[in-house]
Amino acid sequence: xxxxQIMLGREQSVRLLGWGIxxxxxxxxxxxxxxxxxxxxxxGCAAASGPGAEGIAALVGASLGALLFLDFADALPFLASAxxxxxxxxxxxxxxxxxxxxxxxxxxxxxxxxxxGIYVIQSxxxxxxxxxxxxxxxxxxxxxxxLWPLLAPGQERLDPDSLLFLETALLLAFGDVWxxxxxxxxxxxxxxxxxxxxxxxxxxxxxxxxxxGLAADxxxxxxxxxxxxxxxxxxxxxxxxxxxxxxxxxxxxLASSLAALLPAAGAQAEALLAEAILGAVLFxxxxxxxxxxxxxRRPEAAEEGNALEKMKAxxxxxxxxxxxxYDSMGRGAPASTDENPAIIFxxxxxxxxxxxxxxxxxxxxxYTGTFNALNDATPxxxxxxRAMAKDFPSxxxxxxxxLPDFLAAVNGELSAFLLRRQYRRQLEETRRxxxxxxxxxxxxxxxxxxxxxxxxxxxAEEPAxxxxxxxxxxxxxxxxxxxxMSFQTEGGxxxxxxADGMGSGEAARKxxxxxxxxxxxxxxxxxxxEAALKTLNSAMALxxxxxxxxxxxxxxxxxxxxxEAAVYKFGAAPSYLKKGGxxxxxxxxxLPAGLRGxxxxxxxxxxxxxxxxxxxxxxxxxxxxxxxEWLQDLLAGWEGEDxxxxxxxxxxxxxxxxxxxDDCGVQVLYLPRTGTLKKV
Numbered sequence: 255x256x257x258x259q260i261m262l263g264r265e266q267s268v269r270l271l272g273w274g275i276x277x278x279x280x281x282x283x284x285x286x287x288x289x290x291x292x293x294x295x296x297x298g299c300a301a302a303s304g305p306g307a308e309g310i311a312a313l314v315g316a317s318l319g320a321l322l323f324l325d326f327a328d329a330l331p332f333l334a335s336a337x338x339x340x341x342x343x344x345x346x347x348x349x350x351x352x353x354x355x356x357x358x359x360x361x362x363x364x365x366x367x368x369x370x371g372i373y374v375i376q377s378x379x380x381x382x383x384x385x386x387x388x389x390x391x392x393x394x395x396x397x398x399x400x401l402w403p404l405l406a407p408g409q410e411r412l413d414p415d416s417l418l419f420l421e422t423a424l425l426l427a428f429g430d431v432w433x434x435x436x437x438x439x440x441x442x443x444x445x446x447x448x449x450x451x452x453x454x455x456x457x458x459x460x461x462x463x464x465x466x467g468l469a470a471d472x473x474x475x476x477x478x479x480x481x482x483x484x485x486x487x488x489x490x491x492x493x494x495x496x497x498x499x500x501x502x503x504x505x506x507x508l509a510s511s512l513a514a515l516l517p518a519a520g521a522q523a524e525a526l527l528a529e530a531i532l533g534a535v536l537f538x539x540x541x542x543x544x545x546x547x548x549x550x551r552r553p554e555a556a557e558e559g560n561a562l563e564k565m566k567a568x569x570x571x572x573x574x575x576x577x578x579x580y581d582s583m584g585r586g587a588p589a590s591t592d593e594n595p596a597i598i599f600x601x602x603x604x605x606x607x608x609x610x611x612x613x614x615x616x617x618x619x620x621y622t623g624t625f626n627a628l629n630d631a632t633p634x635x636x637x638x639x640r641a642m643a644k645d646f647p648s649x650x651x652x653x654x655x656x657l658p659d660f661l662a663a664v665n666g667e668l669s670a671f672l673l674r675r676q677y678r679r680q681l682e683e684t685r686r687x688x689x690x691x692x693x694x695x696x697x698x699x700x701x702x703x704x705x706x707x708x709x710x711x712x713x714a715e716e717p718a719x720x721x722x723x724x725x726x727x728x729x730x731x732x733x734x735x736x737x738x739m740s741f742q743t744e745g746g747x748x749x750x751x752x753a754d755g756m757g758s759g760e761a762a763r764k765x766x767x768x769x770x771x772x773x774x775x776x777x778x779x780x781x782x783x784e785a786a787l788k789t790l791n792s793a794m795a796l797x798x799x800x801x802x803x804x805x806x807x808x809x810x811x812x813x814x815x816x817x818e819a820a821v822y823k824f825g826a827a828p829s830y831l832k833k834g835g836x837x838x839x840x841x842x843x844x845l846p847a848g849l850r851g852x853x854x855x856x857x858x859x860x861x862x863x864x865x866x867x868x869x870x871x872x873x874x875x876x877x878x879x880x881x882x883e884w885l886q887d888l889l890a891g892w893e894g895e896d897x898x899x900x901x902x903x904x905x906x907x908x909x910x911x912x913x914x915x916d917d918c919g920v921q922v923l924y925l926p927r928t929g930t931l932k933k934v
Contacts, residue, residue, distance in 0.1 A: 269307070276303045276405060277315035279420070284319025284332075285427035288393065288472045290386035291328040293319070294366070295423040298397020300336045301362035302405040304352075305344040312405075313340050331373050338365040355402045362398035366391055389472060397423065414454075421446055422466050426473050433775070435793070436529050440470055440481070444507075444533025447489050449540070452503045456493035463489025484511045484526055504534040595636060598671050599628045602663035606656055616653070623649065639672065640665050719748060719814045722898030722922045724905040728758040728875070729914040735762025736873045736919030739770045743778050746815070750921055752808040752826070754873045756846075758917050761803075769794070769805045769847065783811055783822055787847070787856045791824060794848035804848035807856070808871050812863055814925060819869070821859040825849070828879055831861065832868040832889045839886065841879070868897065869923040875916030876908040884911065897922035 276299070283295040296316050303312035316336045320329035342361045346352045370390070374383045400419035404412070425446065428439030443466050451459025466489075467482030488510040495503045511530040607613050616624045627650035635641040641664045643651050651657055727734040735758045739751040753769040755762030769790070776786035787807060794805065808826035812819040821829055825846030831838040842857025863869060870889065877885045888907060892900055901920045908918055 273307060273311035276308055276312040277318075279405075279424075280312040280315030281319040281322070282427060283397075283423055284316060285323045286423050286429075286473065287323070288386060288390055290383060290390060291324065292370075292386065292390035292393075293324070293332055294390045294393035295397045295426075297332070297335055297339065297366060297394045298362055298399075298401050299405065301339045301343070301358045301365075301394075301398035302401035304358070304405075304407050305340065305347045306407060308405070308407050309340045309343055313337065331369050335366045335369045338369060355399060355406075358398040358402045358406065359395045363391055363395040366394045393469075393472075418446075418450060418462060419465075422469060426469060429470070429473050435789075436525060436532060440526065441529040441532040441536070443470060443485070444488075444511075444530050445536045447485055448492060448504065448507050448533060448537040451489045451493040451507075452496050452500070452537075454493065455496055456490055459489035459493030460486055461489075463487070481526065484530070487511075488530070500538055500540075504537055507537075508534050593671060593674065595632050595671065596628075598635075598664060598667040601667045602660060605663045606660045610656055612653065612655060635664070635668055639668070641668060718926050719812075720897050720924045720926065721750065722896070722901040722924075724898075724901040724918075724920045726905055726909065726914065726918040728917045731759045731917070733760055733763050734919065735759060735766060735917040736875070737763065737766040737770045738871075738919050738921045739774060740921065740923075741774060741778070743780075745780065746813060747777070748812045748814055748923075749774070749777055749783075750810040750812075750869070750871060750923055752871045752873060752919055752921050754806040754826070754875075754917065754919065756803045756805065762917065765803055765805050769807060773807065773809065783809060783820065784856065784858060787822055787824060788854065791847045791850070791854050791856075795850065795854075804846040806846045806873075808873075809856075810869055810871060810923065812869070812923065812925075817863045817865070817867075817925065819861050819863045821861070822856045823859075824856045827872050827874040827876070828882065829872070830868075830870040830886065830889055831863070832870065832892070833864055833866060835890050837886045837889045839882075863923075863925055865925050866927045867925050868892075868900065870900070870904070871921045872904070873917060873919040875912065875914075875918040876904065876920060877912070895924065895926065897924040900924075 280296050280299045280303075283299050284293045286295045287293050296319055300309065300312045300316055303309045313336055317333060320332055324332060339361055342365060343352065343358075346357075351357045370387055374380050374387050377383050397419075400416045403416045404420060422443065425439050425442045428442065429437050431438040433441075447459070447463055447466055450462045454462075463485035464482055467485035470481040470485070488507045491510040492503050492507045495506050508530055511527060603617070607616065610616075627647050630647060631641065631645040634645040641661050643657060643661065654660060721740045723738045723740070725734040725736060725738065735755045737751075737753045737755075740749065742748045751770045751773055753766035753773075755765035755769070772790055772793075773786060776790065777783060781789075787809065790807075804825075806825040806827070807823070808829065809822040810819065810829065811822070821840050821842075823829075823842035824844050826842065829840045831840065840859050840861075842859075844854070844857045868889070872885075884907070885904065888904065892903075894900065901922045904920050904922075905918055908920075912918075
């Protein structure tokens, strides 16, 4: 009896697990979308799950995915197709055809065409929507076909091709997740392709590369086949070296990707190459047990070291090339090419005055008067954007017998002049932005190469430090727009962050929290703080051009074991260093992050924090930088050792003096005297 209950419990657990897997996959695959806002992989998942409880689990998961990842107008046809797929599977359940793989494919495609076709026909431009609709129908059928061995009730088996298809579909959902301006989804696709080609050979590598590339191109919506070309060639050649060391396969993968992308030089090609580099690095970092030890012997430590050295040298050379490109753009920068506004009148006179009876009088005998009249009118027409008769002196306007024609000609030339000037300024701004991006990418690659393979020796005794923080929203608000954060990287660098979002309330909190989260991701990835902040500033400048927002960033980094510290500021309020009764004030003059595009660098102050010292960071709502003597006096007289108590005291005194006119944030670091405290 007990044995039967145990078996029943196990069967129930297995069923629940199967339902949960189908629910999760249907919801997650809804995020993998192609142009036209179609989610074919999720529909294929629903079709492969069949009728019954398994199909219901997939249908509910698809509904949740539609709620999370689709707009209402796009969710309706998607859910209608999913319901029709489940209805058809349920209605034909028990028939001879229902248990076949082709049945899942047929019901998926037919249901999608039946529902989606109505929406395409009724759209304003059915011809334009036809191509993505047909592509979505094909992907829906392929999804049902490949997912059927994994999800069909009673047919579950781990088919390698089906697993590869599912992994690809799931990774495509991360295509719009960006890390250092690179697509995380495509980088992981490169890792999956490398692993597949290395394990399964040339034919599987080429087929997987073409399939992944076409799917990535389709999800990107660029209309090209750049990913298919790069991934297909890389998968083919990498599979040829499956019996060699992993470093050789990774090098061949990068070389073939570069060869495929070289003719398409552009921003997309550069991003794809960088993603291939990231995928290759991740491939080299995979544990050896994933490869089963059947192809090659486990690399010796010296061989792995050589592979890292080669990768380091390659990243260094790439960084040097980008730096040379940056320098060449600076050397070739032309001098200011602003046109002289006199060209407006020269061209207008050529059209109107040349055939005038008074041409000789105006442009020969009275040339000085004509020149002065046009010169005097120039500021007015440039400010207004058009010329009027009142802009010219009366002696000129009264004498001109073709004044209306002359004004019309001047206004035509003025419009062209202003358009040319606007174009030149936009071109110069784009050029400066491109130079800054090349420089920042070079710095990031250099920092990555410098840290590749390096390890920091762990101290016998973990360094001691304590951190305290306090936040208070502006009067009348329920949330604080400031964000504080402290963490320690794997390399032992202690980081304290304080960000102040523009304005106050929930919008400011989201902005400052996003900033802190991005900075933390950069620093924990091993990027140097200055390079990380410069890259983040460029991204926020582009974002701010749309939203008009900006954020101050105050970053304090410290090595607790040595006391080496640095303060980085983008528009942040002063920071204060206290040792005994001495207080040092650290300020900066850089604008907040997002107000100025590349190249903008933070203010950097390097210092040494001695044992028994405090570092205090505040937002501008705590104390006005022009009258913060009270704060310096408070710090000089403080004799305690609890940073949380000090943060609370500063905030209380600020509320009394400033009356919460703005959001307030305080963060305090204390390095105790040797061996007195543990980190908190």
